[in-house]
Amino acid sequence: MFKFFLIKLAQLVPTFIGVTIVAFAFIRLLPGDPILLMAGERGISAERYAQLESQMGFDRSLVVQYLDFLKGLLHGDLGNSLVTHAPVMDEFMSRFPATLELSLFALAFAVIIGLPAGVLAAVKRGKTLDHTIMGVSLTGYSMPIFWWGLLLIMLFSSTLGWTPVSGRISYMYFIEPVTGFMTIDSLIAGDWGAFLSALHYLILPSIVLGTIPLAVIARQTRSSMLEVLGEDYVRTARAKGLSNFRVIMVHTLRNALISVVTVIGLQVGLLLAGAILTETIFSWPGIGKWMIDAISRRDYPSVQGGLVLIAFIVMIVNLLVDLAYGVINPRIRH
Amino acid sequence: MSTISTPAAPGSFRYQLASFWSDFSASRGALVGLIFIVFILLVALFAPWVAPHDPAMQDRAALLVPPVWHAEGSWNYILGTDAVGRDILSRLIFGARYSLSISAMVVVISMGVGIFLGLLAGYFRGWIETVITRVMDVVLAFPSLLLALGLVAILSPGLTSAMIAIALVQLPYFVRLTRAAVIGEKNREYVIASRLSGAGHLRLMFNTLLPNCMAPLIVQATLSFSTAILDIAALGFLGMGVQPPTPEWGAMLANAREFMGSAYWAVTFPGLIILLTVLMINLMGDGLRDALDPKMKRS
Amino acid sequence: MALLDIEGLSVRFKTSSGLFAAVEGVDINVDRGEVWSIVGESGSGKSVSMLATMGLLPWTAQVTADKMAFDGQDLQQLSSRQRRRIVGGEMSMIFQEPMSSLNPCFTVGTQIDEMIKQHLGGSRKERHERALDLLAQVGIPDPARRIKAYPHQMSGGMSQRVMIAMAISCNPRLLIADEPTTALDVTIQAQILELLLRLQEDTGMALILITHDMGVVAETAKHVVVQYAGRQVEKQDVKSLFANPRHPYTEALLSALPERAGDQDRLPTIPGVVPGQHDRPSGCLFNPRCRYATEHCREVEPVPAPDDPARTLCHYPLEDGVSPSPAAAGVARDNPQSSPHREVRP
Numbered sequence: 013m014f015k016f017f018l019i020k021l022a023q024l025v026p027t028f029i030g031v032t033i034v035a036f037a038f039i040r041l042l043p044g045d046p047i048l049l050m051a052g053e054r055g056i057s058a059e060r061y062a063q064l065e066s067q068m069g070f071d072r073s074l075v076v077q078y079l080d081f082l083k084g085l086l087h088g089d090l091g092n093s094l095v096t097h098a099p100v101m102d103e104f105m106s107r108f109p110a111t112l113e114l115s116l117f118a119l120a121f122a123v124i125i126g127l128p129a130g131v132l133a134a135v136k137r138g139k140t141l142d143h144t145i146m147g148v149s150l151t152g153y154s155m156p157i158f159w160w161g162l163l164l165i166m167l168f169s170s171t172l173g174w175t176p177v178s179g180r181i182s183y184m185y186f187i188e189p190v191t192g193f194m195t196i197d198s199l200i201a202g203d204w205g206a207f208l209s210a211l212h213y214l215i216l217p218s219i220v221l222g223t224i225p226l227a228v229i230a231r232q233t234r235s236s237m238l239e240v241l242g243e244d245y246v247r248t249a250r251a252k253g254l255s256n257f258r259v260i261m262v263h264t265l266r267n268a269l270i271s272v273v274t275v276i277g278l279q280v281g282l283l284l285a286g287a288i289l290t291e292t293i294f295s296w297p298g299i300g301k302w303m304i305d306a307i308s309r310r311d312y313p314s315v316q317g318g319l320v321l322i323a324f325i326v327m328i329v330n331l332l333v334d335l336a337y338g339v340i341n342p343r344i345r346h
Numbered sequence: 347m348s349t350i351s352t353p354a355a356p357g358s359f360r361y362q363l364a365s366f367w368s369d370f371s372a373s374r375g376a377l378v379g380l381i382f383i384v385f386i387l388l389v390a391l392f393a394p395w396v397a398p399h400d401p402a403m404q405d406r407a408a409l410l411v412p413p414v415w416h417a418e419g420s421w422n423y424i425l426g427t428d429a430v431g432r433d434i435l436s437r438l439i440f441g442a443r444y445s446l447s448i449s450a451m452v453v454v455i456s457m458g459v460g461i462f463l464g465l466l467a468g469y470f471r472g473w474i475e476t477v478i479t480r481v482m483d484v485v486l487a488f489p490s491l492l493l494a495l496g497l498v499a500i501l502s503p504g505l506t507s508a509m510i511a512i513a514l515v516q517l518p519y520f521v522r523l524t525r526a527a528v529i530g531e532k533n534r535e536y537v538i539a540s541r542l543s544g545a546g547h548l549r550l551m552f553n554t555l556l557p558n559c560m561a562p563l564i565v566q567a568t569l570s571f572s573t574a575i576l577d578i579a580a581l582g583f584l585g586m587g588v589q590p591p592t593p594e595w596g597a598m599l600a601n602a603r604e605f606m607g608s609a610y611w612a613v614t615f616p617g618l619i620i621l622l623t624v625l626m627i628n629l630m631g632d633g634l635r636d637a638l639d640p641k642m643k644r645s
Numbered sequence: 646m647a648l649l650d651i652e653g654l655s656v657r658f659k660t661s662s663g664l665f666a667a668v669e670g671v672d673i674n675v676d677r678g679e680v681w682s683i684v685g686e687s688g689s690g691k692s693v694s695m696l697a698t699m700g701l702l703p704w705t706a707q708v709t710a711d712k713m714a715f716d717g718q719d720l721q722q723l724s725s726r727q728r729r730r731i732v733g734g735e736m737s738m739i740f741q742e743p744m745s746s747l748n749p750c751f752t753v754g755t756q757i758d759e760m761i762k763q764h765l766g767g768s769r770k771e772r773h774e775r776a777l778d779l780l781a782q783v784g785i786p787d788p789a790r791r792i793k794a795y796p797h798q799m800s801g802g803m804s805q806r807v808m809i810a811m812a813i814s815c816n817p818r819l820l821i822a823d824e825p826t827t828a829l830d831v832t833i834q835a836q837i838l839e840l841l842l843r844l845q846e847d848t849g850m851a852l853i854l855i856t857h858d859m860g861v862v863a864e865t866a867k868h869v870v871v872q873y874a875g876r877q878v879e880k881q882d883v884k885s886l887f888a889n890p891r892h893p894y895t896e897a898l899l900s901a902l903p904e905r906a907g908d909q910d911r912l913p914t915i916p917g918v919v920p921g922q923h924d925r926p927s928g929c930l931f932n933p934r935c936r937y938a939t940e941h942c943r944e945v946e947p948v949p950a951p952d953d954p955a956r957t958l959c960h961y962p963l964e965d966g967v968s969p970s971p972a973a974a975g976v977a978r979d980n981p982q983s984s985p986h987r988e989v990r991p
Binding site: 027030031033034038041150151153154155156158159160165166170282284285286288289292303304307308315318319322323326327 | 480481483484486487488489490491492493495496499500572576579580583584585586596599603606607610613614616617618620621624625627628629632
Binding site: 243244245247248249250251252253254255256263266267270340341342343 | 696699700701725726729730731732733734737738740742745746747748749750751759760763764795797808811
């Protein structure tokens with residue numbers, strides 16, 4: 013198992029290097045002079061230009077620049093934001109928990125609904141319930157989530173007034189960030205009202221962000237379940253006189269989960285992409301919104317740092333998924 | 347030897363086509379999808395004749411007119427007007443041209459380049475394969491929309507850059523599929539026979555191998571097509587895609603957003619048409635998968 | 646009262662082109678402690694009839710029977726809960742593919758334990774002891790270690806032993822073995838058969854062995870049912886079946902045995918294959934492959950004669966190895982290689 017982990021880790025190294033090259037090339041690929049570009053329409057003084065040039069290292073050879081970039085990366089130094097002048101790493105880390113919290117809730121929503129829906133569809137294969145579940149999943153799968161978000165806001169926030177429109181928590185509460193997770197921090201602070209408010213603010217964004225993963229999980233669960241239901245060992249389980257429930261929930265689902273877990277893991281990239289849109293719609297102060305702002309403000313160091321860090325997160329999660337796959341699949345574990 | 351009569355193809359082409367059609371049309375959803383797509387393609391094609399108004403025409407006297415079923419609505423503007431008095435229905439009809447043509451271009455580009463790279467990787471193996479698959483791994487390490495946004499930021503927002511960016515993020519799927527299919531087919535008898543009869547590399551790759559790897563690629567193409575429509579709209583929505591006042595569906599949504607509270611129709615219809623188009627393409631894709639590729643067929 | 650009493654069992658599958666009768670008119674009555682064999686080529690519906698008895702067919706199958714009783718209980722009338730108490734507990738089954746019949750996600754011990762827990766209960770420790778005993782009983786070396794193994798860590802023969810251990814774990818009164826040795830190496834096949842017979846003798850359970858191998862039948866069973874294309878064509882005890890096959894199909898199966906082919910250079914074969922869903926002939930289903938078939942056989946479906954204890958499904962059942970069919974006279978002379986006049990013994 014440990015060897016399996018090391019092999020997977022080693023396989024990541026070339027991709028890791030590739031990602032750093034892409035991020036490094038990003039600023040250099042901008043058409044025209046990157047410093048003038050960053051300066052925007054207002055122009056820039058000659059001193060400031062020289063200062064920026066040496067700060068960004070543009071006056072040295074590409075190889076040296078890349079090695080510098082790598083060195084900085086290893087020390088967690090991704091340069092400073094052009095807008096706030098704060099280190100990109102700090103900017104990222106202060107917003108990342110918000111995205112993580114939202115993503116986890118969205119994933120939980122997707123799994124809690126998608127998995128049973130897929131199981132149910134497989135068990136009721138060919139019946140109306142199956143067709144309904146699959147129809148709804150395909151619709152969810154085809155959903156433009158930025159529109160879905162607006163639609164839900166129009167219905168639940170504007171018309172019914174049930175849910176808040178934007179932000180992470182009601183302005184009535186101020187919670188000292190400890191973990192950066194609003195739900196956890198409010199519990200740490202012992203403020204029950206704040207906790208409920210945080211949950212309240214999470215509902216709509218989680219549903220919007222979780223919709224596509226939900227559909228993917230439901231579809232995958234159904235097809236894996238159907239595949240496993242045809243296996244000999246499921247017949248064996250029935251031959252043992254086990255209850256239908258046990259045959260399906262233990263013998264079938266346990267095996268179907270192997271491929272479902274992989275698919276759940278693959279949703280992380282999708283979640284982070286979806287987070288860009290969801291956070292924009294709900295003014296959620298996470299890295300998605302931050303990246304969009306950075307792009308529109310031409311804050312290129314932030315964009316570059318964000319690209320690297322997000323790619324790393326995706327890679328690490330994929331590694332964890334591979335590990336989880338190994339843990340739940342005895343054929344790999346041994 | 348023509349591609350159709352390679353030993354791997356049983357029966358005549360006409361027979362295959364007939365059996366494909368009977369499998370495909372067995373799924374009602376797939377048929378509905380196909381009909382809808384053909385319909386919307388025709389509408390897009392004949393937009394200037396179909397649309398009741400010029401999509402750019404601003405009727406100052408009719409700002410945010412609701413759809414026809416409201417008391418204040420009129421048959422003149424069936425789906426209502428937007429904040430500057432443009433007819434939403436006409437803009438949707440013209441918008442179909444952008445969404446469909448850009449997405450089609452995305453599929454053509456990424457499928458063409460992807461097949462080429464995949465063939466190279468699967469056919470020659472060795473370092474070529476290593477380089478190509480590694481680069482694709484890197485592309486896949488970024489969330490697709492984020493990478494597209496980054497690229498658009500480099501290339502400056504607009505139609506062409508959105509197209510290139512989305513084609514690039516779709517590329518790895520085609521490369522991987524082609525490569526896997528080629529590796530699977532490469533050592534089959536008909537390929538060896540063709541090689542022994544003196545076929546060159548190019549002929550082997552494009553005339554012998556490729557036609558037998560097409561089924562999963564066609565299925566992937568429909569998937570990519572629907573993803574491309576969503577991504578184009580997303581970029582448009584974020585202001586990084588097709589620029590206003592072009593009537594692109596995503597950009598229309600972004601413009602309508604501030605009138606969400608007062609004019610639901612300006613928000614609802616562009617999104618609805620995106621959803622419907624993508625859903626129908628996916629329905630068709632499911633049918634295609636079942637009909638074309640028994641290996642990918644589940645249940 | 647017979648332990649397993651089945652009369653007129655039919656199984657039909659819903660397919661896109663209508664109902665397909667995979668099994669029709671099968672009778673079997675197994676008494677306590679008897680060893681039966683159901684024999685026939687692949688596609689003859691042997692497994693399907695037993696899977697129907699166990700209630701293991703998919704929902705596309707329609708099972709009907711005039712009578713289907715286990716130990717006096719009508720299996721068709723029982724609730725699914727009551728039936729599950731019998732299935733696995735009193736009547737258990739092992740399958741053709743031992744490697745894929747065990748769940749890859751659970752250890753051998755867990756899978757045996759689950760069965761014991763379901764039907765016998767007992768404390769965790771008792772169940773563990775029993776599982777170890779069972780593994781030793783089926784001849785698995787080092788049970789204490791093997792009990793923690795996953796199925797993919799074992800060979801086919803070992804997996805089949807585990808399946809057997811599991812099947813007998815709740816002291817069933819009937820064990821159905823569906824081609825238990827087909828997927829195994831030749832050397833292992835004999836061991837597994839031997840094990841099954843020894844367990845049958847030790848425990849006194851009844852055993853139904855599904856096979857396509859007449860040689861296995863000769864070595865194991867006391868009673869034989871021969872099936873062809875879903876129909877039961879003949880039912881006899883093993884001695885008289887080998888001495889005096891009634892159905893031409895049985896005769897043909899027997900003459901394909903190497904021991905019986907004598908000094909001939911080539912083993913006789915039965916030309917053709919079992920008809921599938923779309924190529925069922927009219928009249929007797931065996932007629933295209935039968936040496937004695939007449940125009941009558943091609944047109945009229947046979948029914949067993951009321952006074953025939955073997956219930957032979959044939960217009961012209963063989964009498965002492967001779968077919969009364971008008972078509973028989975020519976055959977015997979033309980085709981001496983598979984002459985029906987050879988001496989036969991089990």
